[in-house]
Structures are given as structure tokens and as C-alpha cells.
């Protein structure tokens with residue numbers, strides 16, 4: 435078996451501003467992310483972040499290398515986070531089993547050779563970035579996350595940010611990952627919006643009803659575009675872009691960054707009056 439992968443080149447803001455809907459979706463949206471019975475990757479040229487999935491569907495799946503990494507094993511020069519958005523499962527790393535419950539994340543440090551994803555109803559969302567050191571493989575539960583409550587009901591952005599990667603939970607080289615959930619009726623994420631040119635970001639939207647979608651905003655603050663994003667689809671946010679969205683109904687999302695620093699408080703805020 436060989437793992438399927440797709441490559442996304444880095445797009446500059448001027449080129450992005452000339453794109454039509456189809457071109458924007460081809461470059462920045464990842465649909466068909468979860469393929470039952472397979473691992474698949476989207477290898478991006480934004481900080482070489484790879485965004486993927488493993489949906490075991492009854493049969494354990496092995497993490498195989500893909501050509502773009504240029505290494506014998508996928509994690510020879512990379513680190514990985516697997517976030518389970520499905521039912522409880524098990525990830526085995528070089529012979530050690532980790533029970534990864536629904537909404538748990540597993541950090542796998544650089545150098546792990548044999549990684550297997552198992553669990554009938556488990557759905558692992560995968561994030562991987564180049565690493566410079568090998569940190570211990572660690573299970574991170576939602577209760578280990580640092581919680582930040584933001585927004586208000588009046589502005590439909592009342593939400594809780596769970597920073598799974600934080601100073602107390604796990605040490606990583608580049609990956610900073612968390613999950614954001616909403617108070618009933620709140621639909622706006624990341625508004626007011628921000629940019630962080632030193633880090634790219636990826637969003638996975640899930641827990642959406644079949645006919646619901648998120649209108650995801652991207653682009654430079656004075657040149658915004660939108661993507662219609664459905665359940666279990668992901669969006670790549672280039673370092674120069676805002677990343678914010680409003681759902682037609684309830685949803686949850688996982689955000690993940692890689693780049694020059696691991697300080698998620700280091701963002702450039704965009705004023706509500708600056709968006710065009």
C-alpha cells in the first residue's frame with residue numbers, strides 16, 4: 435500500500451487576489467479529507483506543514499513515508515500530532531499503545547519509526563511539521579488543555595479555546611494545536627480577526643450538520659475572499675491571510691500552526707474597521 439498525497443504550493447497574496455472560486459478552493463480547501471480505510475496527506479509548502487488523516491475503519495493503518503519528506507520514515511525529521519475527532523481508538527508508537535479517546539490528541543516526537551492507527555470508529559486528523567529535536571511522545575487530553583473563554587453572546591462569538599499544546603502539556607518544535615468550541619447560538623470564530631506572518635495555520639471544521647457550512651474568510655485584511663467549507667473539511671491559511679469564519683449552524687474546529695515561533699499570543703490584531 436502506498437499513501438496518497440497532494441501537494442499545495444505556497445501562494446502569494448497578489449496571486450490569490452486574482453483567483454476565482456474554483457482556483458481558491460483548489461489551493462486553500464482540503465475536501466475529501468477523511469478516506470475510510472486510508473491515510474492521506476496534503477503536503478503544503480507553507481512551513482512544510484502536512485495536513486492529513488487516518489480513518490482506520492476496522493483495519494489498523496500504518497504511517498508510511500511519502501516522497502515529499504525525502505526520508506526513509508515519515509517522522510525521521512518531523513513531529514506529528516494526531517487529533518481523534520471520532521470514537522476512541524489506539525495509536526501504537528514503536529510498540530507502545532496509547533489509548534486515544536474521542537477529542538484526545540497524541541503528540542509523536544521526531545524519530546518514531548513505526549506508528550499504527552487503530553480503532554473501528556476512530557478518525558485521526560493529522561498534522562506534521564519539520565522538527566529539530568526529539569521530544570517525548572505524549573497523550574494530551576482536553577482536560578490538559580489551557581482554556582480561554584472569549585467573545586460574547588451579543589456578538590455571536592462566545593467560545594472556548596482549548597490550547598492542547600501549552601507550556602504544561604507537551605513540548606514541541608513547531609506544532610501549536612488546539613480546539614475551539616462555541617456557546618449555543620454563537621457562530622463566529624476568530625472575530626476580531628488576526629494575522630501572524632511568522633506562522634501558517636490550518637483549520638479543520640467539524641461537528642457540522644449535513645446541510646450546514648462555514649463561510650470561512652481568508653485574504654489580506656483589505657482584500658478578503660471566502661470559502662464555503664462543509665463538515666470535516668480543512669482550510670489552509672497562508673501566513674499573510676486572516677482566518678475567521680461564521681457557521682450557518684453549530685460547529686467545532688481544530689486549529690494548528692507551524693512557523694517561526696510557538697507563541698500563539700504573538701498575533702497582529704486586525705481592527706473591526708480594517709476589513710474590506
Ligand SMILES: O=C[C@H](O)[C@@H](O)CC(=O)C(=O)O
Pocket residue numbers: 593595612613614622623624625635677689698701
Ligand atoms: O492563532 C490562533 C488561532 O487562529 C485560533 O486560536 C483562533 C481561534 O480559535 C478563535 O479565535 O476562535
Ligand SMILES: [Zn+2]
Pocket residue numbers: 628630635677
Ligand atoms: Zn491565527
